[in-house]
Amino acid sequence: MAMTNATERKILRWVHIIASVPIVGYIYGPVAERPEAVIVVRFILFPAVVLTGLWMWKGMWLKNWWKKKIAMASR
Numbered sequence: 001m002a003m004t005n006a007t008e009r010k011i012l013r014w015v016h017i018i019a020s021v022p023i024v025g026y027i028y029g030p031v032a033e034r035p036e037a038v039i040v041v042r043f044i045l046f047p048a049v050v051l052t053g054l055w056m057w058k059g060m061w062l063k064n065w066w067k068k069k070i071a072m073a074s075r
Contacts, residue, residue, distance in 0.1 A: 005060075008059075009056065012052045012055055012056050012059075013056065015048065015052050016049055016052040016053060016056065019045045019048045019049045019052070020045075020049050022037070022040070022041055022045050023041055023045055023046060023049065026038070026041045
């Protein structure tokens with residue numbers, strides 16, 4: 001069963017928003033003083049926000065490119 005584009009967008013949007021909240025706390029709050037929080041924000045949450053943002057922006061282009069590449073390889 002495939003996921004619809006609307007469902008994929010909703011999931012990515014919420015992951016993007018929820019993962020961005022601790023980044024704001026890192027910038028403006030006292031989170032930067034806790035070493036564990038710094039590691040989580042730098043190496044987990046920030047890359048997750050970047051990847052979800054890129055996927056929402058260029059995901060359809062990447063899917064189409066991948067389908068064309070697979071179609072050319074199967075010939």
